[in-house]
Amino acid sequence: MTVSKNPEDIKKMFNKIASKYDFNNNIISLGLHKLIKRLAVSNLTLKNNMRILDECSGTGDIAYYLKKRNANTDIIGVDFSEKMVEIARKKHPKITFLQEDCTKLPFTSNSFDIITMSFGLRNISDHKQAIKESFRVLEDGGQLMHLDFGKKKFISQIFDFIVKKTIHLFYGNKLPYDYLVKSKNEFFTPENLIREFESEGFILKKRKDYLFGIISMQIFEKSQTAYC
Numbered sequence: 111m112t113v114s115k116n117p118e119d120i121k122k123m124f125n126k127i128a129s130k131y132d133f134n135n136n137i138i139s140l141g142l143h144k145l146i147k148r149l150a151v152s153n154l155t156l157k158n159n160m161r162i163l164d165e166c167s168g169t170g171d172i173a174y175y176l177k178k179r180n181a182n183t184d185i186i187g188v189d190f191s192e193k194m195v196e197i198a199r200k201k202h203p204k205i206t207f208l209q210e211d212c213t214k215l216p217f218t219s220n221s222f223d224i225i226t227m228s229f230g231l232r233n234i235s236d237h238k239q240a241i242k243e244s245f246r247v248l249e250d251g252g253q254l255m256h257l258d259f260g261k262k263k264f265i266s267q268i269f270d271f272i273v274k275k276t277i278h279l280f281y282g283n284k285l286p287y288d289y290l291v292k293s294k295n296e297f298f299t300p301e302n303l304i305r306e307f308e309s310e311g312f313i314l315k316k317r318k319d320y321l322f323g324i325i326s327m328q329i330f331e332k333s334q335t336a337y338c
């Protein structure tokens with residue numbers, strides 16, 4: 111059965127798991143998610159005074175790694191889960207986090223030099239609208255870094271197994287993490303995802319796989335001629 115991505119249900123789910131989100135991520139990835147996020151961010155060139163938007167910012171990991179790479183950047187994290195935003199604000203008081211929906215961003219066009227989105231798009235039912243909104247608010251020639259699970263191959267199935275068993279061991283109630291495995295398996299392959307971004311005017315600049323392809327990162331540029 112296809113996993114439901116009703117925005118209200120998704121928001122409720124993330125509100126429910128927000129307080130345990132970091133702890134759970136550390137367990138199911140053996141702490142590796144932090145390393146991967148840091149490596150992914152290191153692919154971006156961050157210049158002073160750049161305006162950066164981290165979409166689906168969760169508890170603020172990516173925004174934090176961006177700020178760590180260049181403190182003289184202006185970073186805004188947006189997430190529609192109030193609990194996630196609450197935690198991100200507590201963890202990173204020097205970064206701005208707003209409770210906003212990535213399919214209806216409250217920013218004028220061409221507002222950001224860089225956009226990042228990590229493990230977010232997979233949870234958005236109207237992913238096309240989220241990509242269109244990213245394109246709109248990104249400056250001409252600006253870059254978008256996308257990070258999420260990658261290939262659906264054997265190694266990925268081992269990951270699914272570990273996630274299910276570990277969460278069950280710790281919590282018994284493994285429902286939200288059943289969602290994680292299902293949504294991951296129903297999400298685009300990196301190749302199809304690249305096509306989705308390209309169909310909205312983005313140009314692929316770089317692709318990098320981590321952990322034998324379990325995680326995939328792409329950097330796109332906003333084509334300056336796409337809407338001429």
Ligand SMILES: C[S@@+](CC[C@H](N)C(=O)[O-])C[C@H]1O[C@@H](n2cnc3c(N)ncnc32)[C@H](O)[C@@H]1O
Pocket residue numbers: 117120121124165166167168169170171172188189190191194210211212213227228229230233234
């Ligand atoms: C799996 S978490 C990823 C959090 C963080 N980026 C990370 O890498 O750890 C997905 C986040 O996307 C948020 N989200 C899902 N749909 C959204 C939407 N339409 N607008 C804003 N945030 C959304 C959820 O609330 C959740 O915090």
